[in-house]
Amino acid sequence: MTLLILLLPLVAAIAVLLIGNKMASRVALLFTVVEFGLTIYAYTIFKQKGPDAFVFFQDWISSPKISINLGMDGLSLVMIGLTNFLLPLIVVSGFNREFSNAKTYFALILLMQFALIGVFMAYDGLLYYIFWELALLPIYFIALGWGGKNRVPVTLKFFIYTLAGSLFMLFGFIMLYYYNPNASFNITDLYNNPICSCNQGWLFWMFFLAFAIKIPIVPFHTWQADTYSESPTQGTMLLSGIMLKMGTYSLIRWLLPILPAGIAEWGPLAITLCVIGIVYASIIAIMQNDIKRLFAYSSVAHVGLIAAGIFALNIEGLQGSVLQMIAHGVNVVGLFFCADIIINRTQTANISNLGGIRNVAPRFNTLFMIVVIASVALPLTNGFIGEFLLVYGIFKYNTWLALFAGLTIILGAVYMLRMFQNTMLGNTNENTQHFADLNWSETLVLGIIAFTIVVMGVYPKPIFELVQPSLDIILNKALAK
Amino acid sequence: MTTLIYTTCLGLFCMLAEVLNLRKLLVPALIIGLSIIFVVNMQQWGITTPASIGSVSVSHMIKMDNFAIAFSGLAIIISLLIFVLSANYYKDEQNQLSDYLSIMVFVLCGALVMFSYNNMAMLFLGIEILSISLYIMAGSRRFDTRSNESGIKYFLMGAFTSGFLLFGIALIYGASGTFELEGISKYITAGEIAPMFYLGISMLMFAMLFKVSAVPFHFWSPDVYEGAPALITAFMSTLVKVAAFAALYRLFSHCLGGTMYYIEPMLIIVTGATIMVGNVTALSQKNVKRILAYSGIAHAGYMLLGVLSSQTNAASSVFFYATTYAFATIGLFAIAIMTFKSNHNENVEAFNGLAKKNPFAAALVSIFMLSLAGIPPFAGFLGKYYIFSEAIRNGYVTLTLFAVINSIIAVYYYLKVIIAMYSQTANDKTLVIHPTYMVVAIICALATIGLTIVPDMLMQILR
Numbered sequence: 001m002t003l004l005i006l007l008l009p010l011v012a013a014i015a016v017l018l019i020g021n022k023m024a025s026r027v028a029l030l031f032t033v034v035e036f037g038l039t040i041y042a043y044t045i046f047k048q049k050g051p052d053a054f055v056f057f058q059d060w061i062s063s064p065k066i067s068i069n070l071g072m073d074g075l076s077l078v079m080i081g082l083t084n085f086l087l088p089l090i091v092v093s094g095f096n097r098e099f100s101n102a103k104t105y106f107a108l109i110l111l112m113q114f115a116l117i118g119v120f121m122a123y124d125g126l127l128y129y130i131f132w133e134l135a136l137l138p139i140y141f142i143a144l145g146w147g148g149k150n151r152v153p154v155t156l157k158f159f160i161y162t163l164a165g166s167l168f169m170l171f172g173f174i175m176l177y178y179y180n181p182n183a184s185f186n187i188t189d190l191y192n193n194p195i196c197s198c199n200q201g202w203l204f205w206m207f208f209l210a211f212a213i214k215i216p217i218v219p220f221h222t223w224q225a226d227t228y229s230e231s232p233t234q235g236t237m238l239l240s241g242i243m244l245k246m247g248t249y250s251l252i253r254w255l256l257p258i259l260p261a262g263i264a265e266w267g268p269l270a271i272t273l274c275v276i277g278i279v280y281a282s283i284i285a286i287m288q289n290d291i292k293r294l295f296a297y298s299s300v301a302h303v304g305l306i307a308a309g310i311f312a313l314n315i316e317g318l319q320g321s322v323l324q325m326i327a328h329g330v331n332v333v334g335l336f337f338c339a340d341i342i343i344n345r346t347q348t349a350n351i352s353n354l355g356g357i358r359n360v361a362p363r364f365n366t367l368f369m370i371v372v373i374a375s376v377a378l379p380l381t382n383g384f385i386g387e388f389l390l391v392y393g394i395f396k397y398n399t400w401l402a403l404f405a406g407l408t409i410i411l412g413a414v415y416m417l418r419m420f421q422n423t424m425l426g427n428t429n430e431n432t433q434h435f436a437d438l439n440w441s442e443t444l445v446l447g448i449i450a451f452t453i454v455v456m457g458v459y460p461k462p463i464f465e466l467v468q469p470s471l472d473i474i475l476n477k478a479l480a481k
Numbered sequence: 482m483t484t485l486i487y488t489t490c491l492g493l494f495c496m497l498a499e500v501l502n503l504r505k506l507l508v509p510a511l512i513i514g515l516s517i518i519f520v521v522n523m524q525q526w527g528i529t530t531p532a533s534i535g536s537v538s539v540s541h542m543i544k545m546d547n548f549a550i551a552f553s554g555l556a557i558i559i560s561l562l563i564f565v566l567s568a569n570y571y572k573d574e575q576n577q578l579s580d581y582l583s584i585m586v587f588v589l590c591g592a593l594v595m596f597s598y599n600n601m602a603m604l605f606l607g608i609e610i611l612s613i614s615l616y617i618m619a620g621s622r623r624f625d626t627r628s629n630e631s632g633i634k635y636f637l638m639g640a641f642t643s644g645f646l647l648f649g650i651a652l653i654y655g656a657s658g659t660f661e662l663e664g665i666s667k668y669i670t671a672g673e674i675a676p677m678f679y680l681g682i683s684m685l686m687f688a689m690l691f692k693v694s695a696v697p698f699h700f701w702s703p704d705v706y707e708g709a710p711a712l713i714t715a716f717m718s719t720l721v722k723v724a725a726f727a728a729l730y731r732l733f734s735h736c737l738g739g740t741m742y743y744i745e746p747m748l749i750i751v752t753g754a755t756i757m758v759g760n761v762t763a764l765s766q767k768n769v770k771r772i773l774a775y776s777g778i779a780h781a782g783y784m785l786l787g788v789l790s791s792q793t794n795a796a797s798s799v800f801f802y803a804t805t806y807a808f809a810t811i812g813l814f815a816i817a818i819m820t821f822k823s824n825h826n827e828n829v830e831a832f833n834g835l836a837k838k839n840p841f842a843a844a845l846v847s848i849f850m851l852s853l854a855g856i857p858p859f860a861g862f863l864g865k866y867y868i869f870s871e872a873i874r875n876g877y878v879t880l881t882l883f884a885v886i887n888s889i890i891a892v893y894y895y896l897k898v899i900i901a902m903y904s905q906t907a908n909d910k911t912l913v914i915h916p917t918y919m920v921v922a923i924i925c926a927l928a929t930i931g932l933t934i935v936p937d938m939l940m941q942i943l944r
Contacts, residue, residue, distance in 0.1 A: 006647050033708065034595055060937075061543050061937055061940065062937055062940070062941065063940065063944070064867075101840075104840070126866070129857070130857040130858055130862070133857040133858075133862070134855055134857055136856075137851070137856070141847075141903070144899075144900065144903050144904055145836075145903050145904070154905050156893070156896060156900065158887060159896060160892055160893060160896075163856070163889060164889040165894055166883065167885045167886075167888060167889055170866070170869075170885070171869070171881065171882060171885050174866070174869055174870045174873050174881075175873065175878075178870075178873055178874060340873055384676065401917065449927075
């Protein structure tokens with residue numbers, strides 16, 4: 001089952017490559033829907049038998065020992081669920097758009113899915129690292145091959161920046177291996193044999209750099225806005241919806257439990273960076289006129305809050321961060337899809353050139369509205385519970401930090417509503433008067449996203465139940481000095 | 482020993498083929514011959530009987546241990562791939578074909594001696610057989626001034642270093658009274674080391690570092706690589722580099738290990754400088770052969786890191802790294818030779834728009850580039866990983882961190898080619914890739930991916 005979920009996207013990628021350009025998007029959709037079905041089936045098995053049903057172990061390299069150690073606990077399952085839920089939507093969002101060489105495009109998207117699932121499943125350090133790096137390749141080629149005018153320098157910066165972080169992580173993993181008395185990359189060995197706290201401080205930075213660049217946490221965020229605005233929409237969705245979550249997921253999975261003393265030493269600095277990032281990114285977002293860049297900076301603010309909640313080291317913060325990872329993943333894909341619709345129809349990304357779309361596209365207006373209020377965290381949407389828990393978690397850690405972190409909700413409302421007002425409300429102008437309302441595939445994607453937003457906002461309990469046991473273990477390790 | 486004898490015979494056959502008018506059979510015969518030699522070579526695996534010719538024992542000269550057999554196997558496969566390419570590459574120079582091919586077989590002979598020497602004299606002979614053949618091959622385009630320049634430059638520098646090598650060996654002999662590796666090793670452990678001996682190993686090291694093109698002895702390699710015919714460049718940057726490294730590694734593991742305390746500081750500085758200079762200089766290069774020359778220098782630095790770790794049997798790491806490097810480089814050259822030819826240009830621009838002209842070839846080039854850059858899931862990553870973890874095990878933590886930072890720099894120039902292929906517009910020159918080149922590239926790509934999936938196949942044999 002585990003292996004099937006992991007390998008199906010890889011098979012799908014090859015199938016799409018072979019099937020040709022015309023049918024590529026449809027075949028990709030078929031595979032991603034089947035994959036999502038499998039994930040739901042895995043969820044029902046998980047409910048009955050727990051995580052033991054998904055363990056897969058196979059020796060791979062004998063020295064230094066690396067094994068193919070896969071599994072799904074609640075946390076992994078939630079992240080895989082998010083990936084497999086978003087992928088069909090991302091594929092559908094590419095319908096009715098022209099891509100040169102569509103088969104390669106969709107094959108790369110599916111390859112990306114394979115790598116992302118691998119990251120969330122791998123319980124062996126080096127295997128995890130290989131998937132982590134593998135995820136970089138398809139997204140790089142997607143952005144390089146189908147991106148905007150300025151793509152070459154932007155993607156180069158993105159690639160080198162993130163690879164730099166990863167290589168430090170590789171170094172960190174090799175050091176962990178040799179410091180570990182069992183000499184192993186296996187996650188349970190790493191959890192159960194904490195290394196000398198004298199070495200944890202600098203090892204913390206090796207890992208934190210990799211994650212902070214990926215998430216991104218200010219001041220490591222400079223690659224992000226450019227890459228988001230230059231990538232094709234599906235690439236941006238993959239990056240913001242799922243790939244960022246690799247970073248926050250890895251903080252929880254690999255950093256907290258393995259280097260508790262490192263966290264104790266540097267955690268306060270990290271959380272301060274996160275909170276600075278929240279305020280800083282929110283303020284920049286307020287100044288943005290380009291709709292994609294605005295969403296990019298709002299994303300920096302949101303994930304900054306998620307990371308801050310993780311470093312708060314309490315159960316509320318962790319629960320909030322997991323829930324918000326899911327919520328943000330769903331919302332940001334919705335936001336970038338709306339941005340794509342607007343840019344595609346009006347040929348402008350500048351919000352001051354837009355306005356009055358509500359008058360000509362009521363259906364789009366309603367759905368866009370739901371996504372926007374979810375990202376400003378209004379009650380009854382999925383954003384609310386996550387952000388509330390996160391701010392509460394940070395509050396338990398430090399009141400002042402919570403005060404600044406809480407600003408994100410206010411500032412978020414400022415830039416989001418300003419954007420909404422400028423694009424949707426007011427009078428139509430020459431850019432927007434011929435704005436066609438949503439077609440069926442767009443309605444389907446946004447409809448599903450809006451529906452999920454409300455359902456998650458009203459009834460988030462299944463997610464909490466799923467991740468609670470994993471988070472308890474991780475928190476225990478993280479607090480043990 | 483049989484491997485070497487058969488290979489020499491094959492070289493002689495190549496020379497005779499011209500006389501016997503067997504030119505058409507030449508390349509197929511070479512390929513079959515080398516395949517047989519490969520099998521013969523592998524059959525000696527694990528057999529510890531001393532090397533002999535007939536009833537005459539030559540075990541003082543040559544020792545076919547597993548290390549030698551493994552590297553010989555790799556060298557034979559590299560040569561096989563190169564010879565497959567040579568059929569089409571030399572199709573306009575048919576009347577010289579047998580000369581070229583026989584000289585290339587003799588390069589392989591030299592390499593085989595360098596893998597298995599048990600005596601300083603044999604080391605010198607191996608290096609000379611290999612180098613003299615290469616001087617000729619580098620200058621083999623008689624009417625091309627750059628090829629001439631390349632040959633002369635290589636010859637002058639190489640001859641100069643051979644002097645160092647000989648002088649070093651003579652001094653070592655003067656101090657220890659023997660040419661044999663074991664004897665010298667015993668002399669070192671005995672403890673009373675004459676000052677002359679230190680001078681000797683220093684000169685020996687200079688010469689060897691020149692052969693592997695380590696900084697500061699690297700200046701010849703970009704010029705020679707650029708001027709030589711592309712196929713010979715491929716040959717030099719793979720087989721010759723692997724041979725030089727195996728010889729250097731053997732020197733440490735069989736002989737000079739005891740003097741590590743003396744060589745180590747020098748070697749650490751050289752390793753760091755090699756990695757850094759190779760990568761940083763490659764950043765600003767436009768000519769693909771020069772980029773590969775500098776990247777080859779940087780890779781030499783990573784392999785030196787493996788040589789530094791020779792106290793703990795890092796042979797398998799070096800072997801794995803050399804294999805991944807060789808496959809990626811040959812595959813890259815297979816496509817690059819065709820691209821250069823159709824564009825009459827050896828700069829990065831030659832690759833412009835390759836993704837549109839021939840997406841499959843572009844994908845292959847990307848695989849090789851990413852493997853050289855050490856990015857998973859390609860074998861180059863595991864190679865780097867093994868080298869790094871071996872170095873850390875030996876306590877070179879700072880140097881490894883330095884190497885890690887440098888591999889970030891390296892990504893830039895590897896991506897330059899990928900960017901040219903995927904985001905530049907294509908010119909109107911048609912690109913025809915001859916099937917033999919494609920086959921070689923595909924074999925290399927399969928090896929590059931396959932070695933990631935089953936790395937133990939190679940990693941376990943030298944334990």
